[in-house]
Amino acid sequence: MFSKKLELFFLAVIIIAGVFLGLNYYRSYSFKHNPLPKEYLQRIANKEQDVLAHMQKNFGFRIKFPIIITDKIPGRLYGLTSYENGHITIFLNKKVMKESMNYIIDSVIPHEYSHALLFYLHKNSNENDGHSKLWQQTCQKLGGKDCRQYVDQKEIILSKLPFRVQ
Ligand SMILES: [Zn+2]
Structure with a gap:
């Protein structure tokens, strides 16, 4: 039971980190390719x-x-x-x-x-x-x-x- 929870926790951490990485990538991509903010x-x-x-x-x-x-x-x-x-x-x-x-x-x-x-x-x-x-x-x-x-x-x-x- 405990290890299942831990597994879910790590999965959530990985997903959240992925979302942040994606957002960062998107931000720097759009900065490069769009007119200056x-x-x-x-x-x-x-x-x-x-x-x-x-x-x-x-x-x-x-x-x-x-x-x-x-x-x-x-x-x-x-x-x-x-x-x-x-x-x-x-x-x-x-x-x-x-x-x-x-x-x-x-x-x-x-x-x-x-x-x-x-x-x-x-x-x-x-x-x-x-x-x-x-x-x-x-x-x-x-x-x-x-x-x-x-x-x-x-x-x-x-x-x-x-x-x-x-
Ligand atoms: Zn100079």
Whole structure:
């Protein structure tokens, strides 16, 4: 009698675990294959407003750059900034967004925004692949929490993008 109950108990545990695994799988599948959840878009939009407010305060003007969220960025880079024919665009990597959203909000958006702003002001330098002292100060003035260069990553693109966005 006792062992029968135990058996049922374990069976229930296995079924419940299976349901959770399935749910998790479904959630990550639907995150990958669907447009970004509204809550994520809202957090990105709010942070952009915060960066623009810092810009207004510390530079006396505000300029908005397009932010494109894409899963086409190769590898696990958080984001990158491209400057092509005078067009400045910021890209954020959808593939790492779910696990690194707080970092993307606190650090990556101001990081890429300061690259974009220095391109706009024609003050980008090649020092440290674009991470000059001026870049770091700019990143801090835009409210960046972690204004360091990404390890071993090149995320400034000065020519044609190495991937297709759509
Ligand atoms: Zn950078």
